[in-house]
Amino acid sequence: MQTKNQQMIPVLDSSSVFGKLKEKGNPFWSQYFAFYSSWWGGIVQDPSLMLLPMDDHMVHRGDGVFEALKAVDRKVFLMDAHLQRLQSSAEKIGLSLPWTLEDAKEIILQTLKVANQSQALVRVFLSRGPGGFTTNPYDSVGAQFYVAITELKSLPETKYEVGVKIGRSQIPCKDSWMAQVKSCNYLPNVMMKKEAVDRGLDFTVGFDPEGFLTESSTENIVLVDAEGILVQPPLKYILKGTTMTRALQLAKDRGFAVEQRRLSEEDIFSAREVMMIGTTLDVLPVTEYEGKKISEGRVGAVAKELRQMVQKDLSNGTPF
Numbered sequence: 143m144q145t146k147n148q149q150m151i152p153v154l155d156s157s158s159v160f161g162k163l164k165e166k167g168n169p170f171w172s173q174y175f176a177f178y179s180s181w182w183g184g185i186v187q188d189p190s191l192m193l194l195p196m197d198d199h200m201v202h203r204g205d206g207v208f209e210a211l212k213a214v215d216r217k218v219f220l221m222d223a224h225l226q227r228l229q230s231s232a233e234k235i236g237l238s239l240p241w242t243l244e245d246a247k248e249i250i251l252q253t254l255k256v257a258n259q260s261q262a263l264v265r266v267f268l269s270r271g272p273g274g275f276t277t278n279p280y281d282s283v284g285a286q287f288y289v290a291i292t293e294l295k296s297l298p299e300t301k302y303e304v305g306v307k308i309g310r311s312q313i314p315c316k317d318s319w320m321a322q323v324k325s326c327n328y329l330p331n332v333m334m335k336k337e338a339v340d341r342g343l344d345f346t347v348g349f350d351p352e353g354f355l356t357e358s359s360t361e362n363i364v365l366v367d368a369e370g371i372l373v374q375p376p377l378k379y380i381l382k383g384t385t386m387t388r389a390l391q392l393a394k395d396r397g398f399a400v401e402q403r404r405l406s407e408e409d410i411f412s413a414r415e416v417m418m419i420g421t422t423l424d425v426l427p428v429t430e431y432e433g434k435k436i437s438e439g440r441v442g443a444v445a446k447e448l449r450q451m452v453q454k455d456l457s458n459g460t461p462f
């Protein structure tokens with residue numbers, strides 16, 4: 143085979159590829175602690191071996207589902223809720239877990255033990271599996287399970303002290319079915335993150351076809367309305383966040399009024415408080431939307447209290 147400038151592209155044998163594996167490192171490798179692969183049938187710690195089969199349908203079609211969980215002080219937060227959501231996503235795309243949820247849990251905990259970090263981010267992928275290279279999900283030798291343990295990157299504390307800036311997303315909202323599957327097909331979410339970064343914002347938030355508020359790239363949005371009620375958007379066009387669900391339950395238990403209701407852009411401007419909620423953030427106050435201050439640009443008391451409740455709840459996680 144020859145390229146335009148007539149240089150021969152080498153055809154490599156396995157020993158020369160193995161030799162190159164380590165050379166191909168990147169600065170992120172120091173943040174990767176352990177990787178379980180059902181394909182390998184074990185755990186690896188060398189990032190050069192954290193590989194997927196190219197013909198796994200998760201790679202070439204995004205045909206798989208995933209979860210991101212966090213471990214703090216050697217405890218995994220909301221593990222059961224995440225695994226149940228993984229199962230529910232898998233069911234929606236007709237993919238069965240090769241094991242029970244209990245087995246999956248055990249694999250995650252063992253991988254965490256090998257990683258041996260007290261704080262970590264745990265990404266769990268259930269893929270359609272290798273075979274065929276087509277869109278046909280039946281062209282597979284069987285579903286695979288991968289677990290990647292990496293560094294947990296928390297936001298700087300100043301973001302919680304001064305609040306974050308958000309804007310309106312221009313990325314079309316997913317339809318209801320897609321929004322409720324945490325699939326490995328996350329292009330709209332990627333584009334939402336890109337537009338936020340490109341605009342110098344912390345997050346952008348989407349709106350459904352009827353113009354009501356949905357969610358952010360990988361976070362939910364919740365507000366305290368003018369009457370002091372904590373309101374979350376209905377679940378039709380959003381992923382049901384494990385953190386949002388838990389935080390609002392804790393708030394209810396503490397006596398807060400909590401509601402699910404459609405929210406317009408006007409509701410954001412008139413809100414007493416707006417906050418982003420998600421696994422890596424816990425509860426993060428928003429003080430600006432599209433360049434306009436929310437609640438005069440001050441961080442509200444409810445966001446602070448909800449964050450404290452969630453942080454206290456981290457100690458109820460699953461130990462490893």
Ligand SMILES: Cc1ncc(COP(=O)(O)O)c(C=O)c1O
Nearest residue numbers: 360361362381383384385420421
């Ligand atoms: C689209 C989307 N919405 C919301 C969330 C927040 O969910 P959780 O609190 O479970 O992290 C996530 C993160 O997983 C997400 O990907």
